[in-house]
Structures are given as structure tokens and as C-alpha cells.
Amino acid sequence: MKEDSRLPHYEFSDKYDPKHAKQYFEKHHASLGDRFITWRETAMVREALVMAGRPSTVLDLPCGTGRFWAMLAEEPNRRIYAADNSQAMIDEGLRMRPPAVTSRLAGTYQCSAFATGLPDKFVQCVCSIRLMHHIEKSEDRILMLKEFARVSADTVIVTLWVDGNLGAWQRARLEERRRSAGKTASVNRLVIPRAQFEREVAAAGLQIVGHVDFLKRIDKKRAYVLRVPRS
Numbered sequence: 001m002k003e004d005s006r007l008p009h010y011e012f013s014d015k016y017d018p019k020h021a022k023q024y025f026e027k028h029h030a031s032l033g034d035r036f037i038t039w040r041e042t043a044m045v046r047e048a049l050v051m052a053g054r055p056s057t058v059l060d061l062p063c064g065t066g067r068f069w070a071m072l073a074e075e076p077n078r079r080i081y082a083a084d085n086s087q088a089m090i091d092e093g094l095r096m097r098p099p100a101v102t103s104r105l106a107g108t109y110q111c112s113a114f115a116t117g118l119p120d121k122f123v124q125c126v127c128s129i130r131l132m133h134h135i136e137k138s139e140d141r142i143l144m145l146k147e148f149a150r151v152s153a154d155t156v157i158v159t160l161w162v163d164g165n166l167g168a169w170q171r172a173r174l175e176e177r178r179r180s181a182g183k184t185a186s187v188n189r190l191v192i193p194r195a196q197f198e199r200e201v202a203a204a205g206l207q208i209v210g211h212v213d214f215l216k217r218i219d220k221k222r223a224y225v226l227r228v229p230r231s
């Protein structure tokens, strides 16, 4: 599909071709460490979904290769939709996940999270895991949050990297070392200060219900549960 040149473009989005999709799927099953991360991340998002009121329709955006489809399918009556900018990632998930899980998908869509093309209030909850920490510009994060707020009738779950923990401190040191070595700071993935992100949430017209941390004060990954005000 041809990309809309009016939408923000991030270079990292271009890397998810069929080869990378296969590697992405395999990487998350490879080591004990990677499997622990997925296990804990899954528990974090499961808890966020309970905080969101166990929504019966969920859009997983970006779904990647479907790391969270089995967990989303734990609610037997839930309708699950999956979307991603990369058709290769969706296809790899459909190919590799068990049929009992993929058969629970009510629809898949190749689209940008900045403009999905999906109807207003399409689902009760938009669940966005591991995308926001790639979005460098504040105005782009607000644009994305507004799109999630439009597509959801009730809640939005967003994971990102936040400050105020050991992981963020280590990341800042790494960036500092890169700068002193004359390398440009990595903008591929970034820590977003909590206070700033919470202002962006308000700017997008969303309200904070709560959050779940991956490992409180240790790790930088956090899931925010946001509410779409009733109109």
C-alpha cells in the first residue's frame, strides 16, 4: 500500500519486511531472557486490560507478529482485531501462531497508527504495545493518541518507556556515552518523561485511568490505561 506523504514518517517503520518479520518472531522465542520479557509484558498488558474493564472488542495496533493474541483471546467472548503498518509482520503472525489463536481474529488491517482509516468508535479498546517509544516528536505522539481516541469508544492502552527508574537512568548514561564518543544520540527508541507524556495525553483529549509498570522503579516499560471521555 502506498504511504500517505502527509503522515509523519519514521525510518524504523521501514525495516519490517518479511525477513525482519521472521527474525522478530524468532527473537522473542529464542532465549530465556526474551521469553521472560514477553511473559512479564503479557502480564502487564493483561492487568491493564482488567483496569480498562475487560473490553469485549480490542484493536491490537501495532500487532507485529501477534505476541499478545493468545492473551487477548483468554476472554472467550472478546472480538480481536489486529493492525500493523507492515503486512509482512501480520502475515508472519498469521502463519506462525496456533490456528486456535488466529481463528479468534475478527479482522486484520494494514494501516498507519497515525491514520488507520477505521471507523469512529470501532472498538472498546485500542491496545498499542511497543510503538510510542519510537515516536520522537511530541506533536506526532499527540496525533497518534488522537487517532486511538477516535477509533476507541472507551479506553486506550499504550505502552512506552518512562523516566523515574533504573532502566531509564541506564539509557540516559548510554546516550551520554554515545554523545561523548561523537556518535549522534539514538532517536530510534526513547524514554519519554512521565510528566510530558501525561500532558500529551491531556492534549489528545484523553484521561488517565491508571498505569501498570513492567517492574516498578527497575524497568522503564509502563502501560498507561487511558479513557476516552463520553461525547
Ligand SMILES: C[S@@+](CC[C@H](N)C(=O)[O-])C[C@H]1O[C@@H](n2cnc3c(N)ncnc32)[C@H](O)[C@@H]1O
Binding pocket: 012, 013, 016, 061, 062, 063, 064, 065, 066, 067, 083, 084, 085, 086, 089, 111, 112, 113, 114, 128, 129, 130, 131
Ligand atoms: C517493536 S514492533 C511491536 C509489535 C508488537 N506490538 C509487539 O510488541 O510484539 C513495532 C511494530 O510497529 C509497526 N509500525 C511501525 N510504524 C508504524 C506505524 N506508523 N503505524 C502502525 N504500525 C507501525 C511495525 O511494523 C512493527 O510491527
